[in-house]
Amino acid sequence: MNELNLNTLIALLETEDITSLKVKLEKLSNNEVFKKTNGKIKVISNGDVHSVNSDYLLGEINQILETKTIERSRYYLKRLIKSLTEIKTSNINDLNLNRWKEYDDIITDSLWILDKRDKSGAHKGDYWGNFIPQIPNQFLRRYTKKDDWVLDTFAGSGTTLIECKRLERNCIGIELNEEVVKLAKSNIAKEKSGKESVIKVVNGNSAEFDVKAELNKKNVNSVQFIFMHPPYWDIIKFSKKKNDLSNAKSVDEFLKMFGAVLDNTVKFLEKGRYLAVVIGDKYSDGEWIPLGFYVMEEVKKRGLKLKSTIVKNFDTTKGKMNQKELWRYRALAGGFYIFKHEYIFLFQKPVK
Numbered sequence: 397m398n399e400l401n402l403n404t405l406i407a408l409l410e411t412e413d414i415t416s417l418k419v420k421l422e423k424l425s426n427n428e429v430f431k432k433t434n435g436k437i438k439v440i441s442n443g444d445v446h447s448v449n450s451d452y453l454l455g456e457i458n459q460i461l462e463t464k465t466i467e468r469s470r471y472y473l474k475r476l477i478k479s480l481t482e483i484k485t486s487n488i489n490d491l492n493l494n495r496w497k498e499y500d501d502i503i504t505d506s507l508w509i510l511d512k513r514d515k516s517g518a519h520k521g522d523y524w525g526n527f528i529p530q531i532p533n534q535f536l537r538r539y540t541k542k543d544d545w546v547l548d549t550f551a552g553s554g555t556t557l558i559e560c561k562r563l564e565r566n567c568i569g570i571e572l573n574e575e576v577v578k579l580a581k582s583n584i585a586k587e588k589s590g591k592e593s594v595i596k597v598v599n600g601n602s603a604e605f606d607v608k609a610e611l612n613k614k615n616v617n618s619v620q621f622i623f624m625h626p627p628y629w630d631i632i633k634f635s636k637k638k639n640d641l642s643n644a645k646s647v648d649e650f651l652k653m654f655g656a657v658l659d660n661t662v663k664f665l666e667k668g669r670y671l672a673v674v675i676g677d678k679y680s681d682g683e684w685i686p687l688g689f690y691v692m693e694e695v696k697k698r699g700l701k702l703k704s705t706i707v708k709n710f711d712t713t714k715g716k717m718n719q720k721e722l723w724r725y726r727a728l729a730g731g732f733y734i735f736k737h738e739y740i741f742l743f744q745k746p747v748k
């Protein structure tokens with residue numbers, strides 16, 4: 397990684413005219429510092445060193461090069477220096493808003509088209525019904541800080557916990573099926589990045605599990621984010637257990653069971669913090685069942701504020717991929733649509 401001393405930028409503020417400033421900046425941006433950077437540049441300021449995205453730096457320098465007056469150039473230059481020296485974060489995440497342009501991989505649109513599953517590290521993606529790691533990654537970075545506590549009420553193969561381990565958030569995951577708990581534990585153990593956070597999967601029914609006791613063991617009494625990725629009713633039967641939401645006998649029973657999980661866990665969410673529910677709809681006897689919207693209402697009934705409805709593209713299952721033509725024919729003949737999206741509902745627990 398190459399180095400840039402902040403004093404080089406500060407000295408540029410003394411430049412009298414715009415032409416000389418641009419010549420100096422051109423020279424700087426063509427400098428070796430910006431070559432072979434592997435995307436990062438070390439910025440040295442008052443003895444402190446931190447790494448900065450090189451595209452971000454070059455983008456800012458190019459913006460200054462496009463200005464027409466020395467006043468405007470100085471304004472952008474000062475803003476760049478400020479972004480490299482001052483950190484502006486909020487109460488709910490560690491994003492430095494003074495360098496917001498660096499976070500170009502954080503999605504702020506409500507339509508998510510994610511075509512590749514992140515398979516890095518311990519993420520394998522072979523548990524049927526898991527979600528792609530980008531989902532917890534996006535929310536953890538936007539809605540939690542390092543060392544915050546996260547609860548995942550339907551932990552499955554441990555995707556959320558692996559992301560928490562990487563991002564150094566603490567996480568408790570509850571999973572009903574003992575075999576799946578073992579799978580999650582072995583997946584989490586394979587993740588080598590991250591350090592010092594508490595990452596724990598427990599076996600239990602999220603509608604009854606003693607969350608308070610589990611948190612107290614770690615001397616905490618609230619969590620700062622909750623993920624819920626329940627079964628999409630009976631689309632995938634996860635087990636034969638009667639407490640398993642995928643064994644609900646009707647939509648009403650499914651919603652009752654989901655509501656019981658909310659009642660047992662949302663009370664531990666810190667006020668002002670967020671809950672995300674990932675869910676898809678289903679067909680039953682030729683009728684579209686809007687499970688997602690029903691679930692959204694269950695959460696709203698409990699006083700949480702809906703902050704966003706995200707529509708995310710849905711991975712075609714391997715089975716369906718092989719029979720793509722057949723499904724298309726069936727859809728055309730039967731007058732229905734093939735599911736290609738699911739929802740992520742984001743809620744905030746009111747402060748008052």
Ligand SMILES: C[S@@+](CC[C@H](N)C(=O)[O-])C[C@H]1O[C@@H](n2cnc3c(N)ncnc32)[C@H](O)[C@@H]1O
Binds near residue numbers: 555
């Ligand atoms: C859609 S999967 C979650 C997958 C997870 N997000 C992942 O990436 O692996 C739903 C999970 O909820 C579990 N489950 C069903 N009913 C439950 C309950 N009452 N309490 C806890 N877990 C439950 C199932 O065994 C299944 O593993």
